[in-house]
Amino acid sequence: MELQSCINFLLTTAQHEVFQTFSAGLAQFNITPGQYGVLSCLWQNGSCTPKEIAQILRLENSTISGVLDRMQKRGLIDRVVDPNDRRSVRVVPTEEGGAMKDDVLRLIEELNIDILSGFTAEQRATLISCLQQISKMDEPI
Template sequence: MKSRLKQFDITPVQYGVLQCIWQLNMHNPKEIAQFLDLENSTISGILERMENKDLIIREIDENDRRYIKIDLTEKSKALEAPVNKVVEEVNKDVMSIFSEEEKQTLKKYLRRIITI
């Protein structure tokens, strides 16, 4: 995944952050950190690097200065389709080594892990 995302100058964890915004409409750093199971200090550094790459904009809420909102830039909006295509290809490649029965078993175990 890392090598395939390199062409877009994003890391797998940055992809995770972007997915939270693209697909789940999450705009709060704490919410994203919790979803990705990251420490608040870790997400802060990730967001800073993403902001430096012009992937996101961090804005302080006018009504509550404690709240930071994350928004996409035009650059990251344009990356959604090509990045998701590459990730889909990677997932397809990974799954190709399994039989149909093994795929179903793997998916079953992954669903179980998600519920923990």
């Protein structure tokens, strides 16, 4: 099989291009695409455990720990003791982390539109459906 027909190569190069575009756009907020993922989880859920964030983002617990450390040092999130289970820690957005929500979500929408601008509406829907199928997004985590 030629490299240019290999699904791994195609997905890797496409992901790299999208990551570079998102990194450049999110730089104005001084956050990375991974940090956007964490913030998105928190904006949607209010608070999450580190394990829940890792599951939603499909990352290893050890990976998310480093991301959370950097975000806490930057003042975007706090870790607080769960009032219902003192052994558990929940991650919450700080005021700064919450304040950027609307601007970041607007940018993400613009970036998605830009990246998919060469596709018809039907092609976009098919692409998203195929990527969800490959990533098994319809299966429980």
